[in-house]
Each structure stands twice: as structure tokens, then as C-alpha cells.
Amino acid sequence: xxxxxxYLILSAALFxxxxxxxxxxxxxxxxxxxxxxxxxxxxxxxxxxxxxLDPAVMTGQVFAIIVFAVAAAEVAVGLGLIISVYRQRSTIxxxxxxxxxx
Amino acid sequence: xxxxxxxxxxxxxxxxxxxxxxxxxNKNKTLSHIIAVGAAFLSWLGGMLVFVRALGVEHLGxxxxxxxxxxxxxxxxxxxxxxxxxPLSAATLFFAAWTIFMxxxxxxxxxxxxxxxxxxxxxxxPPHGATIVDEHGHKHQVPSVEPMYSRFFAFLGLFAFGMxxxxxxxxLLTLFVGWEIxxxxxxxxxxxxxxxxxxxxxxxxAFMTTxxxxxxxxxxxxxxxxxTGTLSFRQIFREETLHALASTPAFFxxxxxxxxxxxxFIGTVGKSAQWPLHVWLPDAMEGPTPVSAxxxxxxxxxxxxxxxxxxxxxxxAGWHEGMPLNPTMSIIAFIGAFTAxxxxxxxxxxxxxKRVLAYSTISQLxxxxxxxxxxxxxxxxxxxxxxxxxxxxxxxxxxxxxHGMEHGVLHTGDHKLDPQDMFNMGGLRKKMPxxxxxxxxxxxxxxxxxxLTAGFWSKDEIFADxxxxxxxxxxxxxxxxxxxxxxxxxxxxxxxxxGEPRTKAxxxxxxxxxxMTVPLIVxxxxxxxxxxxxxxxxxxxxxxxxxxxxxxxxxxxxxxVPAAVPFNIVPLLTSLTVALGGLFFGWLxxxxxxxxxxxxxxxxxxxNKYYFDEAYNFLFVRPAFWVAETLVYKWMDKGLIDGILHxxxxxxxxxxxxxxxxxxxxxxxxxxxxxGESTKKFGAMIRPIQTGRIQQYMLASLxxxxxxxxxxxxxxxxx
Numbered sequence: 081x082x083x084x085x086x087y088l089i090l091s092a093a094l095f096x097x098x099x100x101x102x103x104x105x106x107x108x109x110x111x112x113x114x115x116x117x118x119x120x121x122x123x124x125x126x127x128x129x130x131x132x133l134d135p136a137v138m139t140g141q142v143f144a145i146i147v148f149a150v151a152a153a154e155v156a157v158g159l160g161l162i163i164s165v166y167r168q169r170s171t172i173x174x175x176x177x178x179x180x181x182x
Numbered sequence: 183x184x185x186x187x188x189x190x191x192x193x194x195x196x197x198x199x200x201x202x203x204x205x206x207x208n209k210n211k212t213l214s215h216i217i218a219v220g221a222a223f224l225s226w227l228g229g230m231l232v233f234v235r236a237l238g239v240e241h242l243g244x245x246x247x248x249x250x251x252x253x254x255x256x257x258x259x260x261x262x263x264x265x266x267x268x269p270l271s272a273a274t275l276f277f278a279a280w281t282i283f284m285x286x287x288x289x290x291x292x293x294x295x296x297x298x299x300x301x302x303x304x305x306x307x308p309p310h311g312a313t314i315v316d317e318h319g320h321k322h323q324v325p326s327v328e329p330m331y332s333r334f335f336a337f338l339g340l341f342a343f344g345m346x347x348x349x350x351x352x353x354l355l356t357l358f359v360g361w362e363i364x365x366x367x368x369x370x371x372x373x374x375x376x377x378x379x380x381x382x383x384x385x386x387x388a389f390m391t392t393x394x395x396x397x398x399x400x401x402x403x404x405x406x407x408x409x410t411g412t413l414s415f416r417q418i419f420r421e422e423t424l425h426a427l428a429s430t431p432a433f434f435x436x437x438x439x440x441x442x443x444x445x446x447f448i449g450t451v452g453k454s455a456q457w458p459l460h461v462w463l464p465d466a467m468e469g470p471t472p473v474s475a476x477x478x479x480x481x482x483x484x485x486x487x488x489x490x491x492x493x494x495x496x497x498x499a500g501w502h503e504g505m506p507l508n509p510t511m512s513i514i515a516f517i518g519a520f521t522a523x524x525x526x527x528x529x530x531x532x533x534x535x536k537r538v539l540a541y542s543t544i545s546q547l548x549x550x551x552x553x554x555x556x557x558x559x560x561x562x563x564x565x566x567x568x569x570x571x572x573x574x575x576x577x578x579x580x581x582x583x584x585h586g587m588e589h590g591v592l593h594t595g596d597h598k599l600d601p602q603d604m605f606n607m608g609g610l611r612k613k614m615p616x617x618x619x620x621x622x623x624x625x626x627x628x629x630x631x632x633x634l635t636a637g638f639w640s641k642d643e644i645f646a647d648x649x650x651x652x653x654x655x656x657x658x659x660x661x662x663x664x665x666x667x668x669x670x671x672x673x674x675x676x677x678x679x680x681g682e683p684r685t686k687a688x689x690x691x692x693x694x695x696x697x698m699t700v701p702l703i704v705x706x707x708x709x710x711x712x713x714x715x716x717x718x719x720x721x722x723x724x725x726x727x728x729x730x731x732x733x734x735x736x737x738x739x740x741x742x743v744p745a746a747v748p749f750n751i752v753p754l755l756t757s758l759t760v761a762l763g764g765l766f767f768g769w770l771x772x773x774x775x776x777x778x779x780x781x782x783x784x785x786x787x788x789x790n791k792y793y794f795d796e797a798y799n800f801l802f803v804r805p806a807f808w809v810a811e812t813l814v815y816k817w818m819d820k821g822l823i824d825g826i827l828h829x830x831x832x833x834x835x836x837x838x839x840x841x842x843x844x845x846x847x848x849x850x851x852x853x854x855x856x857x858g859e860s861t862k863k864f865g866a867m868i869r870p871i872q873t874g875r876i877q878q879y880m881l882a883s884l885x886x887x888x889x890x891x892x893x894x895x896x897x898x899x900x901x
Contacts, residue, residue: 103877103884111877174876181874 087128095121108165108172112158119151185235186249189265192228192275193346193360195221200339203332211331215290218335222286225346229279236272243269243738248352248416266352266415270563270739273732274349274488277567278481280708281574282342284701288578289338289472291697292585293328300326306377308470311592323592325585328470334374338476341367345481349488354403354413354446357489361399361453364482365392371473372466384465391462395452402445406496409438419495421741428500440510443497447490447514454486454547457521461794463544467536471581474536475574483543487550487566490514494559495740503557503651503744515555519659522548524792526666530673531788533778534602535580538674542628543573545663549644552656558647559744563736564716565644568636571712572627575705579621582694582702583607583678586614590687599687604674605778609683613691618679620702625675627709629668630761633724636713638761643716645753661756668764669771676772684776720749 094117101114123144130140166172199221207213236242250264267275298312303326312326328334341364348360373385407413409430410423417423424439432441450456455463463483467474477483490497501508507515522545529541546569553562587601599606611618627637641664648657683689693699716732717724730746737743775781790796871882 099884103881177876178874181872 084128084132087124091121091124091128094118094124106173106175108162108174108177109159111174112155112162115158116151116155119147123147185232185247185267186265188228189232189247189267189350190249192225192232192350193343195224195228196339196342196346200336200343203336203339208332208336211295211327214332214335215295218339219286219290221339222283222342225342226279226283229275229346232267233272233276233279236267236269237735241738242267242272242735243740243743246416250352250414261355262353262414263356264352264414265350267350268739269735269737270488270491271349273563273567273736274484275346277570277708278345278349278484281475281570281705282345282481284704285472285476285574285578286335286338286342288475288581288698288701289334289470291695292470292472292581293331293334294325295327295331295697297325297327300329303329304377305329306375308375308378311588323595325588325592330374334371334470337367337370337374338472341371341476341481345485348485352414352416354406354415357492358399358403361449361485361489362396364485365389365396365453368392368466368473368477368482371477372469374469374473378468380465381468384462384468388462388466391459392452395449395459398445399449399452402442402449405432405438405445406442409442415492419741424495424499427496436509437500439496439499440508443493443499443510444513446493447497447510450486450490450551451517452486453489454483454551455544456517456548456551457524457544458794460521460525460544461791461798464537464540464791467534467540471536471577471584474540475577475581483547484566484570487547487554487562490551490554491559491563491566494554497554498557501557507556507653511555511557513555515552515653515656518548518551518553518555519656519663520548521545522552522663523659523666524548526663526670528788528791529670530666530783531785533604534600535583535604535607535674535678536577536602538604538670539573539576539580542576542667542670545667546573546628548663549641549660552660553644553647556648556651556653556656557744558644558651559740560716560733560736561640561643561647564732565640568627568640568709568712571705572624572635572637572709575620575624575702575709576628578698578702578705579617579624582614582617582698583610583621583691585694585698586610586617586691587687589692590685590690593690594686596685596687599685601687604677605776606685607678607683607688607691608681608685609679609688610691611679613688614693616693616699616702620699620706621679622675623706623709625671626765627713629671629765630664630757631765632758632761634710636709636711638757639713639716642754642757643718643747645757646718646747646750649750649753649756650747657753657756661760664757665760665764668761669768672765672768673772676769677775680769681773718749719746721754722749 098114098117098119098121101117102111103114105111105114126140126143126147130138134140162172165177169177171177196218199218202217203214207217232247236247239245239247246266246268248264248266250262252260253263254261294309298314300309300312303309303312307329309326309328311323314322314324316322344360344363344367346360347363348357351357351360369385369389372388373381375381376385403413406418409427410418412418427439427442428437430438432438434441436444452459463477466477469477497510497514498508501511525541525544525548529538529545532538532541546565550562550565550569553559553565584601587607591597591599591601623635627635629635630638630641632638644660645657645664648654648660683691714728716730717728718733719730733746734743771783772781778784787793873879
């Protein structure tokens with residue numbers, strides 16, 4: 081059986097890739113994709129821990145499903161925002177959207 | 183209707199008329215005077231009915247018409263007010279009703295009802311006349327209607343209400359209420375032409391002067407109430423109450439009865455214009471003439487005498503006929519007799535037709551007061567009533583003369599001419615026959631022309647009483663005053679009606695309309711006939727032909743009917759001599775006088791009324807102004823009170839300035855500014871961190887997370 085640590089390594093790697101995407105990409109859609117990767121890394125963690133530590137209780141799976149739902153909602157809102165920003169400023173480069181500065 | 187309910191209703195119509203006119207019909211002159219005269223007629227009718235019914239009651243003095251209701255709760259009992267018609271108030275009601283009704287009617291003509299609106303008339307000034315164009319195209323100046331016609335009738339109505347209330351009252355409080363309503367109305371009516379400064383001043387003078395008396399009267403009422411616990415006449419005049427009051431000492435050696443009587447009498451002095459409070463009455467001539475008649479004859483001044491006659495049992499408590507006068511009565515007799523002579527001397531030198539009558543009124547009221555002072559109760563009441571009739575007649579007659587003269591003035595266009603100055607008149611007997619004959623009757627009644635006129639009988643009775651009871655000082659004073667009365671009356675008649683016209687205006691004077699002459703005729707009838715009801719029983723020839731009804735009737739008001747004075751020839755001869763002598767000399771001295779310069783009695787002392795106005799001005803008015811202006815305003819208010827306030831202000835300013843510059847600005851503001859400024863500086867310093875770039879924020883968060891996480895891990899787990 082594949083040991084738990086592999087899953088955790090996979091999850092950590094996936095999380096790091098997502099984090100890198102969020103921090104390094106200029107395109108706002110790509111940043112959103114990075115966020116999705118990080119969320120799914122968390123999901124892998126949750127499911128893996130459930131399977132290996134306490135498979136009798138369904139908590140891990142339930143959590144994962146809630147995260148999916150939240151992620152889907154978040155993407156909908158996020159993409160909406162991006163489209164709105166694009167209509168206003170004709171760009172979705174994150175560095176150019178700096179209205180929130182002082 | 184039951185008599186008592188009728189009595190309750192008598193004062194109401196004029197009051198109703200007042201409110202109706204003031205509230206609703208003010209704009210409509212015709213309707214207003216119909217309401218007012220109608221109300222006066224209703225009250226007159228009620229008064230006459232009550233009077234006739236009162237005549238039909240035997241021993242009305244013991245069983246008067248009386249009715250009272252609970253009015254004011256006091257503790258566990260009630261203060262009652264009510265109406266009372268005993269012989270005295272019945273007789274007063276009779277003359278008040280007649281004169282009031284006649285004066286209402288007369289006012290219609292006097293205020294020029296039916297004449298056109300004036301060309302330049304304004305509210306608050308007498309009408310100046312209107313120009314009309316007749317069918318031939320000629321322009322005429324004619325009298326114009328009074329601009330405030332309705333208001334005049336409203337005031338008259340309120341005045342009449344006051345008088346009726348006073349007459350039918352059965353207690354001092356409602357009497358005082360009526361008394362004060364009349365005081366207010368006299369103020370309003372004297373100042374009716376408020377556009378004239380003299381009228382305004384006269385109104386204030388009248389109000390203030392009578393107020394002096396009224397304050398004392400109120401004190402008297404309060405004293406009486408605290409002493410007896412009641413203000414109802416019938417309860418006060420019970421023998422035991424009077425006896426208790428007469429035997430209680432008060433102050434200055436007076437008994438309580440005497441002190442109360444004196445205080446109440448001071449009210450009368452003010453209201454009836456006795457010396458030393460007489461000054462307001464001549465100035466009250468500023469009002470329209472019906473007002474003068476109203477104030478002088480029918481109502482206010484008579485009310486004063488009525489009140490003192492009413493209080494006679496109290497004033498004379500403990501005194502019986504033949505005894506020496508008690509102190510209060512002596513004072514009353516002195517004031518009355520002195521005023522009678524004093525005012526008569528002034529009247530001799532006056533040229534204004536109404537002012538002569540005003541001083542004559544003061545003088546005649548002095549007669550009544552003197553009569554009361556010497557205990558001649560019936561004689562005082564008799565003279566009060568006859569005087570009311572003939573003096574109303576004379577005032578209305580003088581108003582008619584002035585009206586006729588104003589007509590002449592308008593005709594000639596000489597507006598500088600004073601239509602009230604007797605030296606501008608003369609020869610009016612041909613122009614104004616009705617006015618002349620009625621005025622002659624009034625004047626002869628005032629002079630006491632023998633046998634025929636009412637004034638003779640009433641004056642004669644006062645003389646007889648004074649003589650019979652040995653009050654020779656009063657007798658002589660009054661006799662001299664009576665001579666002067668006849669003298670100035672004849673002077674007035676001679677200057678006004680006899681001889682030839684002295685001015686163009688007098689030549690074109692005109693008889694007045696029927697609304698003015700009818701009241702004159704009615705009053706002239708009473709000025710003659712009213713004397714006949716009081717002819718003494720033992721008078722030569724005439725005595726006993728007509729029973730001396732008046733003495734019996736009025737006398738029965740008192741608990742013991744005063745005995746009729748035995749006949750004596752001395753007062754009769756005196757009365758005849760002074761009356762006829764005065765009239766003769768008056769005619770002799772003035773039949774050829776053409777101008778004031780030829781009048782040898784224009785002595786400055788008399789002309790200026792013994793300088794009483796000046797003296798009061800110096801003694802009371804100017805000090806009052808000084809107190810108000812200098813003492814209170816300048817020194818106390820401006821100096822002391824304002825000084826204290828300003829000092830407070832200055833101290834507060836000083837403290838405030840210092841707080842501001844020494845504490846508030848450096849400490850409080852400094853601290854506040856420091857906080858604000860440093861926050862701003864710190865903000866500017868860390869502002870560059872806020873780049874607005876989301877990825878830099880995230881990077882920063884990540885860094886902090888890793889550092890803090892690593893630190894925590896190191897500290898919590900490894901350490």
C-alpha cells in the first residue's frame with residue numbers, strides 16, 4: 081500500500097505549484113487557477129488523512145465536498161470580477177490592477 | 183317674569199351688544215347702532231318694569247327684591263353674589279336707565295349718523311367734514327360721520343353694563359366690579375379720539391387718578407371682609423354687625439366702621455372727582471360729548487356718590503341725628519363742602535362750554551358728598567337723582583351747541599375757530615331754539631331756580647338739613663357755592679345763547695337732528711318734574727299738595743326712617759336769594775361782554791384752576807418720572823444692576839481669555855494636534871507598502887507566515 085507520506089508529498093508539491101502560480105503569474109485568470117490548485121492540494125490532504133487515520137467516519141470526504149462547492153462559488157465570483165475589471169480597464173494583468181493602493 | 187329674574191337680566195343686553203358689535207357687526211354702522219340702542223332700550227324697559235313693581239311693594243326697605251347665588255367657594259362656605267333692589271337702588275335704577283337710554287339715542291345724532299364719509303377722516307380723530315355737491319353744482323361742507331362709529335357704541339354698551347351691574351349689586355364686590363368696568367370704559371372713551379395727544383393724556387390721567395381712589399376702596403373692602411366675613415349690604419347693615427364695627431377701634435382713633443367708611447369714601451373721592459382727586463374730570467372733556475354726559479351725569483361720578491350713600495349706615499354707625507358728627511362724617515362733610523365751593527370758583531373763569539359744566543359737576547357732587555357728611559341721607563340721594571337728569575341735559579345740550587357750532591364752522595370754512603369756546607358763540611337762541619329752551623331749563627335747574635325746577639327742591643333740602651342740624655359752616659359754604667353756581671350758569675347761558683352772534687360760525691349755527699333734540703326734551707321734562715316728588719310737607723303754599731313721596735320712599739332704605747326736617751324760612755330765603763341773585767348778576771355782568779379781555783373774572787389763579795395740575799405735575803408726575811428715569815433706570819438699572827452684570831461679564835471675559843491663551847491653545851490643542859500630526863507622519867512613512875498589487879501583498883503575507891510559523895515552531899516545539 082502506498083504510504084500516507086506520498087500523498088502528503090504530492091499534496092505539498094501541488095500546493096507549492098499553486099502558490100507559485102498565484103505569486104508569479106501576471107494573468108489574473110492564471111492566479112485564479114493557482115488558487116484552485118492550492119485548494120485541491122488541501123483536498124488531497126483531507127481525503128488522504130481520512131482514508132489512513134479514521135475511515136469509519138465520513139468527515140474527510142464531506143470536508144472535501146464542501147471545499148469543492150466553495151471553490152466553484154469562488155471561481156464564479158472571481159471570473160465575474162475579472163470580466164468586470166476587463167470591461168473597465170481593458171486588462172487583466174494583476175500588476176496593473178492596483179486601485180487599492182493609497 | 184318674576185321680578186328678581188328680571189333684575190338679573192337688566193345689565194345683560196348692553197354687554198351682549200358690546201360683544202355682538204365688537205365681534206360681528208363692527209363694519210356695519212347701522213346694525214351696530216340698532217343693536218346698541220336696542221340693548222339700551224331693553225335695559226331701560228327692564229329697569230322701568232322693576233321700578234314700577236318696586237313702587238307697588240309696601241315697606242320695600244324691609245322687604246327688598248333680593249336674590250343671591252353661590253359664586254365662589256371659600257373653605258366650607260360660599261361667597262354669594264346677587265341682586266338687590268331696595269328703594270335707593272330702585273330710584274338710582276330709574277335715573278340711570280333714563281339717562282343711559284337717552285344718551286344712546288343722542289349719540290346716533292351726535293356722531294353724525296346718516297352723513298357721508300369724511301374727505302380726510304381717519305380713525306382716532308374727530309370727523310372733519312365732507313364735501314357734497316348739490317343739484318346746482320354748488321359745493322357744501324357738511325359734517326361727516328364718525329369713522330369709529332360702531333366702536334363708540336360698543337364702548338357705550340360696556341359702560342352701561344358696568345353701571346347697571348353696580349346699581350343692582352347686593353354686595354360690595356360686584357359693585358366694585360361694575361365700578362372698575364366703568365373705569366376702564368371711561369379710559370377708553372375719554373381716549374376715544376386717540377389721535378389727539380390731549381385725549382391720550384386725559385385718558386391716562388383719568389385712569390391713574392381714579393386708580394388712586396380705587397386702591398383705597400379695595401383696601402376698605404378687604405378690611406370690611408376681614409372684619410365681618412361678608413360683603414353683602416344687607417348683612418353688613420344688620421344692627422349687631424354695625425354695632426360691633428362701631429365699637430372696634432381701628433387706627434388714628436377711628437372705629438373699624440369709621441376706618442372702612444373712610445377708605446371706601448376715598449374710592450368715591452377718586453370716582454366722583456372730589457378735591458383733591460378732582461383733576462381728571464375737566465380733562466375728561468376730551469371725549470366725545472355723550473361720553474362726558476355718560477361719565478359726568480349718568481354713570482361714573484354718580485356711581486361714586488351712590489356708593490357712599492349706599493355705605494351711609496356703615497359710615498354713620500353709632501351716630502344718631504342731632505349728635506355731633508363722627509370723624510369720618512366730618513371729613514366727608516368737609517371734603518364735600520370744600521369741593522363744592524372750590525370747583526364753583528374755578529367754573530366762573532372757564533371759557534370752554536364743557537369745562538364749565540365739568541367744574542359745575544365737581545361742585546354739585548360736592549353738595550351731595552357734603553349732604554351725606556352731615557347725615558342728610560335723603561337730601562343727598564335726591565340731589566344725586568335731580569342732578570343726574572339736569573346735568574345729563576346740560577352736557578347733551580352743550581354737545582348740541584357744539585354740534586351746531588361745528589356746522590357753522592364748516593359753513594364758514596374757518597377751521598381755526600374753537601367751536602367749544604363760549605366767546606365764539608352768542609345769539610344761538612334763534613338758531614337753535616330747542617337746544618336753547620332745554621339748556622335754559624337745565625341751567626335753571628342747576629342754579630336752583632325757585633319752585634319750578636328740580637334743582638331747587640333738592641338743593642333746598644340740603645340747605646334745610648344743614649341749617650336745621652346746626653352745621654352752619656357747611657351751610658354757609660354751600661350757600662356761597664350756590665350763588666357762584668347760579669352766576670356761572672347764567673354767564674354760560676348769556677354768553678352762549680343771548681345777545682348777538684359774535685362770530686360768523688355762530689351766525690350759521692344750525693339746530694341739531696331729532697335724535698339729539700328728543701333726548702334733550704325728555705331730560706328737560708325730568709329736570710323740572712322730578713323735583714315735585716320731593717316737596718317738603720311744610721313748604722308754604724305748595725307743601726302737602728303732592729305728598730313728599732321721595733322722602734318716605736328713600737328714607738325707608740334705612741333701618742330707621744330719618745325724620746323730615748322741620749320747615750324753616752332761613753334756608754329757603756337763602757336759597758332764593760343766592761339762586762335769583764346769582765342768575766341776575768350773571769346776566770348783568772355778561773350781557774355786554776364781547777371778548778375774554780372784557781371779562782373781569784379771568785383771573786389767572788382761577789383760570790389755571792388754582793394751579794392744581796401744575797402742583798400735581800410738580801409733586802407727583804415729575805417725581806414719578808424722576809424715579810422711573812433717573813433713580814430706577816439710570817442709577818439702579820443702568821448703574822447698579824447693569825454694573826454688576828458688566829462686572830461679571832468682564833471677569834468672565836478675563837478668565838476666558840486666559841484659559842484660551844494659557845491652557846486651551848497650548849495644552850489641549852497642542853496635544854490634539856500632536857496626535858493628529860504624528861499619525862499623519864507615520865501614515866506617510868508606511869504608505870509606500872500599500873502598492874495595490876495583490877501578489878506583493880500575498881508575498882508579504884507568505885513571508886510573515888513563514889517567519890512567524892518558523893518562529894513559533896522553534897519556540898513551541900523545538901525549545
